Amino acid sequence: MRKFVPHHRKASDRPRRIPGVYVIVLGIDPGVANTGYGVVALDRGRLVALDGGVVETAAGLHAGARLARIHERVGDLLDGYHPDAVAVEDLYFGTNARSAFAVGQARGVVVLAAGQRGIRCASYTPQQVKAAVCGSGRAEKDQVQRMVQTLLALPDLPRPDHAADALAVAICHANGAPLAAAVSA
């Protein structure tokens, strides 16, 4: 697993959590070969990256073993960070059926891992994520990466791409749904 740890805090180090004040979101960009993940905390309006990386599975493994690896790692992240929410990147408009089928399988085991812990997943299209992070649904990939870097105050551009995408979907959710939920609670 490739991993970048911008401001790493172990789960045990994190502050006591006050609902709606300190919110942790796990963002996932699912894929059979590469599943990006990003853990973002929203601390009184300020976004902080807690973790990010990619779960890679070898092409030589059979599909069941690859999916088992993704399911296990996402389970570890859920058990380690106890996120308040999980946000998963949805299908890119224009994806063909064959690749939608493949991505669906990776997404299925991510949503399962959350469901087995009683957590629902929120879903955002790539266009929604770009709009939330960059202000435009048509932003280019490098614009998204620069905005993720800026919003999370990272010293470098977030890499690999799938980790950056996962952080972006986590930011998209952190800046929207949980605040609305906190207001309505």
Next chain:
Amino acid sequence: MRKFVPHHRKASDRPRRIPGVYVIVLGIDPGVANTGYGVVALDRGRLVALDGGVVETAAGLHAGARLARIHERVGDLLDGYHPDAVAVEDLYFGTNARSAFAVGQARGVVVLAAGQRGIRCASYTPQQVKAAVCGSGRAEKDQVQRMVQTLLALPDLPRPDHAADALAVAICHANGAPLAAAVSA
């Protein structure tokens, strides 16, 4: 779960298994709302249905809970029947990306359940299943059901549809791959 039990034998009742002589295949027709399953034994060239039915999940449940139900039931079938092989229906050519994405998620948790037990899944398109069962990839649904009934010597047409489709994919695999494997072993 809707279930039909044509010649039900509990896992504990089944004969001692001689590889290549008594082969059990679990067939799955995955779907988020309805996942069909069929358990077929090939006993010295004769096909017998051991179990069949549909795992239904309520539309009111969130996706993670629905996938958890499918994953759990398929796990129970794997642990109950210890199939030698799992055969899963592949994508129908012409499926759109959105439904391929949904079916992929259900398929992902099925392949995961098998992978967690070290079992690989074989994959057959609907056309391959029809060709194996009816001799033509263009056979109609009711033709497939009648052939499944005949091949398994069932007293009635197998129902619901998803259970019949799952039995058909199990027959497709039982009549092909395991025999070839037994010959080459």
